[in-house]
Amino acid sequence: MRRPLAGIAEVAAHFGIPENSLRDQVYRRVGIGALAFKVGRYLKWDWDDLDSWIAAQKRQKQTEAA
Numbered sequence: 001m002r003r004p005l006a007g008i009a010e011v012a013a014h015f016g017i018p019e020n021s022l023r024d025q026v027y028r029r030v031g032i033g034a035l036a037f038k039v040g041r042y043l044k045w046d047w048d049d050l051d052s053w054i055a056a057q058k059r060q061k062q063t064e065a066a
Contacts, residue, residue, distance in 0.1 A: 005044040014050070 011032065012019045025033025026043060035049045 003047045005039065006047055006050070007045075008043050011045050011050065 006014070008019055008022055012022045015022075015032065022033060023043075025031045026036045027033070032045070032050065032053060035045055035053060036043045038044070
């Protein structure tokens with residue numbers, strides 16, 4: 001089943017960061033902000049992209065620790 005796209009409030013809550021920090025990441029195109037896209041005037045994220053980003057961060061940490 002396909003999950004609905006996530007909005008800025010949902011993503012900020014999911015990662016435990018302020019919405020303004022997330023908006024700054026979008027503006028600078030870094031971190032999870034780089035995954036955002038616009039639907040009309042709204043910022044949206046695909047949950048699958050966020051899950052993949054988290055997995056990549058975990059792999060990178062494991063590689064650095066080895």
